[in-house]
Structure formats: C-alpha cells, structure tokens
Amino acid sequence: MPPIRSVHVALWAAYALAAMVNIGAVMADAEMARRLSQPLFAPLLLAVLLTAAPHRSRTTTLLIGGLLCAWAGDSLGQLLPQSAQLVTAAGFLGALIFYAAALAPLWARTRDAMRIALAIPYGAVVIGLFVACADGAGPLLVVVAAYAVALAxxxxLSAGGNGLTWSGGTLFLLSSSLLAMDWFLPGASIAFSTELVMLTYTVGHALLIAGMIRLMPRRRWTACAPGAALVIVES
Structure with missing residues (x-):
C-alpha cells in the first residue's frame, strides 16, 4: 500500500475513534471528553479529503469550505455558550450551502425521475419539522428557516452522486431533524436522542465525504499507466 494511502486509512481510523469516544462520552455524561472529541471531527475529515485529492479543484475547494464551517459549528458553539444555538446553526448552514454547491453539478449530470421524486419526502419532512418547531425557535426563526431550506x-442533491453521498445526505437530514426536536420541541421525548444525533451526524458526514472522494476521477495513490495522459474535466 502506498504511504499516502496508509495515512489516508489511518485518518479514517482516527475519525472513527473520535466519533466512538464522543458518543461514548455522551452516553457516560463525560462532558470533558465530549467537548474535546467533537472539534476533531471536521479536521480529521479535512485531512482525509486532502490525502485523497490529487489536485485542487472546484469540488475540493467547496468541500474544504463545508468542513471549515462544520468545524465552526462543532467548536465555536462550545466557546460561546450564550449563543451556542445560533453559532452552531450558522456554522452548519454554511456547511450545507458549500456541500449543496459541490453536489449540484453531479446532480445535473445524473438526474432522473426517481431521484427527482425524492424532493417530495425530503421537502415534507423539513416543512413538517419547521412548522412544528416554529413557535419554539423564537428569535432564531429566520436562521431555522434558512437552515431547513439548505438541509432539504x-x-x-446528495442523491445525484452515489450511494454513499445519498446515504450521507439522508443521515444528515435525520440528524438535524432530531436536533431540531431536541432544541425547539421540549415536549418531544425521544429515547437516547442526543446519542442518535451524534451517531447519525458522524456517520452521515463520513459517508458524504467518502462518497465525494469515490467520485474523484483519480486519487493521490492512483498511478497513471506509463505514457498515459490524464485529463480531468470538471464542470
């Protein structure tokens, strides 16, 4: 295995470990372990991306932007507890916008009737949650509305990539839906909701990035045949 690929695999293992530590910390109510492990998610996924991408492209740049916003959502909310909900929502709103921009060209090349039909259930989930949570959102109503649209x-668009991006986007939707219910529907009672939020978030984020890496025409450890010319066309 080429050294760069070994590093890539090791980073995936480190991400899985950080996610398990975080979920375990939530279950054990170990606040310090949770606060220390969560900011590691986005940097580890960023390192995973950079060890795979052979060159800087529009898609890679957008994914980097999304991961930086996700890091802000994971980290800055802990540093600003008085504005934690606003900072977290704003950070992940930025991440969703970057990810949607990266996924849009893939959707444009592979759209079909079945995938277009996904707009109905995804839209219904987001609209239903927004209506249910609107009263509890208070001054965050505008941010929540923007977040709901970006999430849907x-x-x-994640369905336009491959099975990994599709699964990742769906888990992102589930994670954010559970978090919205936790934040803005105090009467809602879901067993292990915080653990489920983190599980669906960490797995969904990993699947989304893994799917985008798989869609790259070449990875850093992929060798060209002798004398061959590699032409990468990205719209």
Whole structure:
C-alpha cells in the first residue's frame, strides 16, 4: 500500500475513534471528553479529503469550505455558550450551502425521475419539522428557516452522486431533524436522542465525504499507466 494511502486509512481510523469516544462520552455524561472529541471531527475529515485529492479543484475547494464551517459549528458553539444555538446553526448552514454547491453539478449530470421524486419526502419532512418547531425557535426563526431550506436542498442533491453521498445526505437530514426536536420541541421525548444525533451526524458526514472522494476521477495513490495522459474535466 502506498504511504499516502496508509495515512489516508489511518485518518479514517482516527475519525472513527473520535466519533466512538464522543458518543461514548455522551452516553457516560463525560462532558470533558465530549467537548474535546467533537472539534476533531471536521479536521480529521479535512485531512482525509486532502490525502485523497490529487489536485485542487472546484469540488475540493467547496468541500474544504463545508468542513471549515462544520468545524465552526462543532467548536465555536462550545466557546460561546450564550449563543451556542445560533453559532452552531450558522456554522452548519454554511456547511450545507458549500456541500449543496459541490453536489449540484453531479446532480445535473445524473438526474432522473426517481431521484427527482425524492424532493417530495425530503421537502415534507423539513416543512413538517419547521412548522412544528416554529413557535419554539423564537428569535432564531429566520436562521431555522434558512437552515431547513439548505438541509432539504443538500439532502435532495446528495442523491445525484452515489450511494454513499445519498446515504450521507439522508443521515444528515435525520440528524438535524432530531436536533431540531431536541432544541425547539421540549415536549418531544425521544429515547437516547442526543446519542442518535451524534451517531447519525458522524456517520452521515463520513459517508458524504467518502462518497465525494469515490467520485474523484483519480486519487493521490492512483498511478497513471506509463505514457498515459490524464485529463480531468470538471464542470
């Protein structure tokens, strides 16, 4: 195995470990372990991406932007507890916009009737949650509305990549839906909701990035045949 691929695999293992530590910390109510492990998610996925991408492209740049916004959502909310909900929502709103922009060209090349039909259930989930959570959102109503639209669009566009991006986008939708119920529907009672939020978030984020890496025409450890010319066309 080429050294760069070994590093790539090791980074995936480190991400899985950080996710398991975080979920275990949530279950054990170990606040310090949770606070220390969560900010590691996005940097590890960023390193995974950079060890796979052979060159800087529009898609790679957008994914980097999304991961940086996700890091802000994971980290800055802990540093600003008085504005934690606003900072977290704003960070992940930015991430969803970047991810949707990266997924849009893939959707445009592979759209079909079945995938277009996904707009109905995804839209219904987001609209239903927004209506249910609107009263509890208070001053965050505008941010929640923007987040709901971006979430539905990203989940919808994720179906245009491959099975990994599709699964990742759907889990992102599920994670954010559970989090919205936790934040804005105090009467809602879902067993292990916080653990489920983190599980669906960490797995969904990993699947989305893994799917985008798989869609790259070449990875850093992929060798060209002798004398062959590699032409990468990206719209």
């Amino acid at each position: 669009v990203m989940a919808f």
